[in-house]
Amino acid sequence: xxxxxxxxxxxxxxxxxxxxxxxxxxxxxxxxxxxxxxxxxxxxxxxxxxxxxxxxxxxxxxxxxxxxxxxxxxxxxxxxxxxxxxxxxxxxxxxxxxxxxxxxxxxxxxxxxxxxxxxxxxxxxxxxxx
Numbered sequence: 001x002x003x004x005x006x007x008x009x010x011x012x013x014x015x016x017x018x019x020x021x022x023x024x025x026x027x028x029x030x031x032x033x034x035x036x037x038x039x040x041x042x043x044x045x046x047x048x049x050x051x052x053x054x055x056x057x058x059x060x061x062x063x064x065x066x067x068x069x070x071x072x073x074x075x076x077x078x079x080x081x082x083x084x085x086x087x088x089x090x091x092x093x094x095x096x097x098x099x100x101x102x103x104x105x106x107x108x109x110x111x112x113x114x115x116x117x118x119x120x121x122x123x124x125x126x127x128x129x130x
Contacts, residue, residue, distance in 0.1 A: 019124050022076045029069045030119040034112045036062050041108045044101050055104070056096045063089045081118040085111050 040058050066089060070082050088111035095104035 016124070023123060026073065026077065026119055026122055029073065030115045033062065033066050033069070034115045036065075037108050037112050037115075041105050041112075044096075044108075045105050052096055052099050052101075055101070056093065059089065059093050059096055059104075063093060077118065077122060081114065081121070085114050085118070088114065 040055070040062065043058075044055055066085065070086075073082060088107045092104045092107040092111065095101070095107060
């Protein structure tokens, strides 16, 4: 009887530690990408004279960084949420190409919201466990 209890405690500890590690990585990734998106949103909405191709280059860099992080995140995150963020970033890129800054800012806002929602959805809480 004691063996089963010890094994159960060890397995639960491993699961909780693994979840804490993945949550920390997810938090860092979301903070990094959403921070860059927020900065880009501020630049796009405040700076009317900024060249569209400069904004395109910035969103392309953010998108490439997001895709790199997605490869690692795909092992433990819901793929549907990541695809929605991809779609928002793609739409923002296209809107910058078409010189539609307001629409691009809207897509960036949605992307930031979905990133934060994805992070909150993956947190270890009692409601997620039971």
